[in-house]
Amino acid sequence: MAERAALEELVKLQGERVRGLKQQKASADLIEEEVGKLLKLKAQLGPDESKQKFVLKTPKGTRDYSPRQMAVREKVFDVIIRCFKRHGAEVIDTPVFELKETLMGKYGEDSKLIYDLKDQGGELLSLRYDLTVPFARYLAMNKLTNIKRYHIAKVYRRDNPAMTRGRYREFYQCDFDIAGNFDPMIPDAECLKIMCEILSSLQIGDFLVKVNDRRILDGMFAICGVSDSKFRTICSSVDKLDKVTTQAVLLQTPAQAGEEPLGVGSVAAGGRYDGLVGMFDPKGRKVPCVGLSIGVERIFSIVEQRLEALEEKVRTTETQVLVASAQKKLLEERLKLVSELWDAGIKAELLYKKNPKLLNQLQYCEEAGIPLVAIIGEQELKDGVIKLRSVTSREEVREAGRKTFNFYYGYFIDYYWQKWPDTTPFTYKALGA
Amino acid sequence: MAERAALEELVKLQGERVRGLKQQKASADLIEEEVGKLLKLKAQLGPDESKQKFVLKTPKETLMGKYGEDSKLIYDLKDQGGELLSLRYDLTVPFARYLAMNKLTNIKRYHIAKVYRRDNPAMTRGRYREFYQCDFDIAGNFDPMIPDAECLKIMCEILSSLQIGDFLVKVNDRRILDGMFAICGVSDSKFRTICSSVDKLDKVSWEEVKNEMVGEKGLAPEVADRIGDYVQQHGGVSLVEQLLQDPKLSQNKQALEGLGDLKLLFEYLTLFGIDDKISFDLSLARGLDYYTGVIYEAVLLQTPAQAGEEPLGVGSVAAGGRYDGLVGMFDPKGRKVPCVGLSIGVERIFSIVEQRLEALEEKVRTTETQVLVASAQKKLLEERLKLVSELWDAGIKAELLYKKNPKLLNQLQYCEEAGIPLVAIIGEQELKDGVIKLRSVTSREEVNVRREDLVEEIKRRTGQPLCIC
Numbered sequence: 001m002a003e004r005a006a007l008e009e010l011v012k013l014q015g016e017r018v019r020g021l022k023q024q025k026a027s028a029d030l031i032e033e034e035v036g037k038l039l040k041l042k043a044q045l046g047p048d049e050s051k052q053k054f055v056l057k058t059p060k061g062t063r064d065y066s067p068r069q070m071a072v073r074e075k076v077f078d079v080i081i082r083c084f085k086r087h088g089a090e091v092i093d094t095p096v097f098e099l100k101e102t103l104m105g106k107y108g109e110d111s112k113l114i115y116d117l118k119d120q121g122g123e124l125l126s127l128r129y130d131l132t133v134p135f136a137r138y139l140a141m142n143k144l145t146n147i148k149r150y151h152i153a154k155v156y157r158r159d160n161p162a163m164t165r166g167r168y169r170e171f172y173q174c175d176f177d178i179a180g181n182f183d184p185m186i187p188d189a190e191c192l193k194i195m196c197e198i199l200s201s202l203q204i205g206d207f208l209v210k211v212n213d214r215r216i217l218d219g220m221f222a223i224c225g226v227s228d229s230k231f232r233t234i235c236s237s238v239d240k241l242d243k244v245t246t247q248a249v250l251l252q253t254p255a256q257a258g259e260e261p262l263g264v265g266s267v268a269a270g271g272r273y274d275g276l277v278g279m280f281d282p283k284g285r286k287v288p289c290v291g292l293s294i295g296v297e298r299i300f301s302i303v304e305q306r307l308e309a310l311e312e313k314v315r316t317t318e319t320q321v322l323v324a325s326a327q328k329k330l331l332e333e334r335l336k337l338v339s340e341l342w343d344a345g346i347k348a349e350l351l352y353k354k355n356p357k358l359l360n361q362l363q364y365c366e367e368a369g370i371p372l373v374a375i376i377g378e379q380e381l382k383d384g385v386i387k388l389r390s391v392t393s394r395e396e397v398r399e400a401g402r403k404t405f406n407f408y409y410g411y412f413i414d415y416y417w418q419k420w421p422d423t424t425p426f427t428y429k430a431l432g433a
Numbered sequence: 434m435a436e437r438a439a440l441e442e443l444v445k446l447q448g449e450r451v452r453g454l455k456q457q458k459a460s461a462d463l464i465e466e467e468v469g470k471l472l473k474l475k476a477q478l479g480p481d482e483s484k485q486k487f488v489l490k491t492p493k494e495t496l497m498g499k500y501g502e503d504s505k506l507i508y509d510l511k512d513q514g515g516e517l518l519s520l521r522y523d524l525t526v527p528f529a530r531y532l533a534m535n536k537l538t539n540i541k542r543y544h545i546a547k548v549y550r551r552d553n554p555a556m557t558r559g560r561y562r563e564f565y566q567c568d569f570d571i572a573g574n575f576d577p578m579i580p581d582a583e584c585l586k587i588m589c590e591i592l593s594s595l596q597i598g599d600f601l602v603k604v605n606d607r608r609i610l611d612g613m614f615a616i617c618g619v620s621d622s623k624f625r626t627i628c629s630s631v632d633k634l635d636k637v638s639w640e641e642v643k644n645e646m647v648g649e650k651g652l653a654p655e656v657a658d659r660i661g662d663y664v665q666q667h668g669g670v671s672l673v674e675q676l677l678q679d680p681k682l683s684q685n686k687q688a689l690e691g692l693g694d695l696k697l698l699f700e701y702l703t704l705f706g707i708d709d710k711i712s713f714d715l716s717l718a719r720g721l722d723y724y725t726g727v728i729y730e731a732v733l734l735q736t737p738a739q740a741g742e743e744p745l746g747v748g749s750v751a752a753g754g755r756y757d758g759l760v761g762m763f764d765p766k767g768r769k770v771p772c773v774g775l776s777i778g779v780e781r782i783f784s785i786v787e788q789r790l791e792a793l794e795e796k797v798r799t800t801e802t803q804v805l806v807a808s809a810q811k812k813l814l815e816e817r818l819k820l821v822s823e824l825w826d827a828g829i830k831a832e833l834l835y836k837k838n839p840k841l842l843n844q845l846q847y848c849e850e851a852g853i854p855l856v857a858i859i860g861e862q863e864l865k866d867g868v869i870k871l872r873s874v875t876s877r878e879e880v881n882v883r884r885e886d887l888v889e890e891i892k893r894r895t896g897q898p899l900c901i902c
Binding site: 056057059060064066067085086087088089090095096097112115116117118119120122127158178180182183186187189190193197331332335336339342343350352353354 | 464508509510511512513515516518520530531533534535540542547549551563571573575576579580582583586590701704705706763765799800801802814818822825828829830831832833835836837851
């Protein structure tokens with residue numbers, strides 16, 4: 001033990017020595033020699049003991065969303081939220097963790113997949129497993145008897161992740177529910193209408209919505225002679241759906257060669273669950289609910305796949321114009337102009353360089369998909385004009401007087417946007433618009 | 434050594450056993466028992482040996498260096514036999530981890546998401562354990578102060594657009610503070626604690642601050658006085674120029690660097706048209722743990738305070754600065770990626786806006802519904818369902834009551850409560866005539882519209898373009 005402690009101390013001292021040498025910018029040879037000594041010492045500690053500074057990764061079953069993936073996500077959410085709003089839904093949000101007791105007993109066997117927070121001396125908490133139980137808790141807590149709401153948020157399940165198949169431990173759920181005592185089947189029908197509107201608008205292929213009813217299943221099993229005790233194992237549907245259940249499946253899924261087709265299985269599901277809120281209400285007061293959940297993670301994958309197949313370039317910004325300079329010493333002018341454009345609500349950028357080359361600025365536009373470039377040049381400055389150029393066609397769209405430019409900026413940008421539709425941001429082609 | 438290796442091997446085998454049982458979907462009891470054994474074995478290895486703790490996979494040691502004492506406020510997840518995890522405390526560390534992980538050398542990104550702190554919540558003052566952060570950062574090696582200036586421009590644009598009142602952005606520089614304290618005679622070890630005292634100048638008098646520094650923190654009175662000469666100053670670019678001429682400060686290399694950068698910054702801010710909103714304030718000294726250059730903080734000048742209540746919004750609504758060393762802490766090769774950014778204090782802004790709406794007695798709509806499809810008599814549900822579906826298919830935001838035979842009065846009342854501006858009334862006579870009555874809910878004016886013209890008429894009245902958006 002003492003031997004080990006001594007070894008660790010040596011490693012520490014040698015590490016400091018190496019750092020010191022680097023700071024003093026000692027000779028490369030000397031540094032290399034001392035680093036060699038450090039590594040030898042660490043090796044003596046044993047491979048498992050060397051302090052692994054860190055492993056750069058996200059937790060198992062989770063992922064970062066890159067700008068490109070965010071662009072897809074934003075578009076998909078946009079389609080979905082538009083639909084929810086079209087049907088008059090309000091939106092709520094709830095905390096990512098709930099009291100452990102709120103979630104206990106609601107998920108049957110799946111309860112073992114719940115992430116618990118460490119007991120740090122306060123309330124015992126767990127990460128939400130879905131959005132439905134928090135919704136029921138919200139209704140009961142606020143004594144609401146009716147609401148039509150959507151909720152888009154991440155949920156957490158300690159599952160076996162299969163990230164290539166879109167199965168994560170942290171993933172988005174996209175729920176819409178109508179709670180309240182209403183005349184039969186009208187809200188249920190609206191939920192199905194919403195599901196169809198969304199799946200059509202997303203243009204991910206033909207789909208079919210399967211519908212059944214728990215009571216029909218129960219009755220059918222009963223007359224076929226299935227004993228009560230076997231019910232749960234025979235149907236794999238979630239405990240809470242006690243009446244109408246729906247599931248939307250894609251009929252034609254884009255499959256890569258040799259790979260299991262993504263999106264096999266459902267992209268949306270839902271149903272009626274009249275008993276859940278009553279489990280939370282102190283008086284056991286029931287609030288009938290019917291709702292749906294869109295499987296957005298699967299849809300992200302499908303849309304991403306589709307964009308790749310079409311070799312569509314996805315824009316990750318919405319910048320309309322780059323403010324550029326043709327010669328040196330024009331930074332001040334660029335800063336002034338870009339500021340005017342921002343103040344007018346135009347989406348503009350400039351390179352963070354004092355004297356950028358024009359070619360580099362144009363290249364930047366091409367990579368980012370920026371459609372227009374406003375070029376400031378010495379001669380043009382004297383003449384009081386700015387050159388506005390289309391990046392793709394290289395055509396000079398306008399040499400506008402500075403005052404005119406400022407006044408008509410919006411007009412120009414919209415006009416040339418329409419004239420060169422291939423310069424529109426994030427292609428809607430994949431989403432069919 | 435061998436003992437340890439054997440222990441580690443046992444942990445590995447037990448871990449595999451647990452995984453196997455879970456895969457086979459063995460009984461919950463059996464799994465729990467074996468997990469318990471695994472945890473016991475791990476405990477024997479000792480806490481330092483347990484696999485790295487991460488906030489989104491960041492080791493606790495790194496966090497300790499960054500968050501310091503605050504790391505006790507991090508929410509940990511229970512050890513359930515897998516990786517040890519924690520909930521993110523802010524968005525900056527995840528950002529640095531993301532940059533290092535993807536070996537990115539430059540990016541301009543925003544990130545709006547919730548973060549988690551086991552703080553003492555004070556919900557009336559907008560301090561929660563789960564709250565939104567709203568970050569914008571520019572990472573990369575660029576020509577000096579241009580991205581820094583853009584960050585300040587963005588802060589000003591946002592605070593102006595939100596219309597929550599006049600504001601001021603205080604600006605300072607870590608290097609100026611370091612240099613200033615050095616020439617005043619503050620020892621390195623007292624740096625942080627003196628900073629936190631100086632930072633209180635925006636709330637309390639210099640006398641109180643001096644008393645705290647001398648009386649509680651053991652600073653020599655002469656040193657405190659020297660500090661006082663500097664930190665009570667604030668102004669525009671002229672103050673920067675004045676300090677550049679200061680005989681003592683100009684001898685300090687760090688302070689000179691900071692002042693030089695601030696001078697350049699002010700030039701750019703003038704070109705951006707926001708110099709009148711910026712104040713170079715030598716008492717700005719908060720949140721310095723990872724800032725390496727310019728730092729800034731936006732405060733509201735006039736806060737809407739309810740009678741008798743502590744004015745909300747005292748304190749900052751946005752803050753940020755340059756932090757060149759953070760990504761290097763994550764990169765395995767220590768490769769540096771300079772960063773500058775800002776964070777908008779949205780929870781505070783939410784409170785201010787909510788307060789304002791209440792004061793103005795503004796009714797906030799919670800839906801965007803444009804028209805309610807209603808029926809004037811009984812037995813018209815089918816017609817309502819057909820019509821509302823046509824409206825939805827045309828992209829119009831419409832609703833109907835989930836009742837077979839609702840009373841017209843109730844339907845109108847629903848519109849008034851929800852703020853729905855139009856109601857399309859189906860009536861027996863109108864059906865025969867092929868028209869729908871379109872009524873404005875507020876003015877009660879009605880007009881008969883032909884069924885085929887209804888969509889266009891609604892779009893015209895609601896200012897919607899004719900194509901489907």
